[in-house]
Amino acid sequence: MNCPECSQSDVLEIEHILPDEIEVRFFFCHNCEEKWWNRDGIDIDVTQVLEMVRQSKT
Numbered sequence: 001m002n003c004p005e006c007s008q009s010d011v012l013e014i015e016h017i018l019p020d021e022i023e024v025r026f027f028f029c030h031n032c033e034e035k036w037w038n039r040d041g042i043d044i045d046v047t048q049v050l051e052m053v054r055q056s057k058t
């Protein structure tokens with residue numbers, strides 16, 4: 001995985017399982033400190049992650 005901002009490969013990847021067993025990945029670039037989220041290979045906004053967490057509790 002390369003950073004979409006700076007194209008460096010020095011990227012941290014953390015897998016998260018949301019309450020509904022939705023699998024998302026968090027990426028953090030050590031080089032430029034860009035952060036982003038991905039679900040099933042699709043980039044998503046952090047607000048979408050929070051929305052999924054919130055929906056699972058209702």
Ligand SMILES: [Zn+2]
Nearest residue numbers: 003006029032
């Ligand atoms: Zn970067």
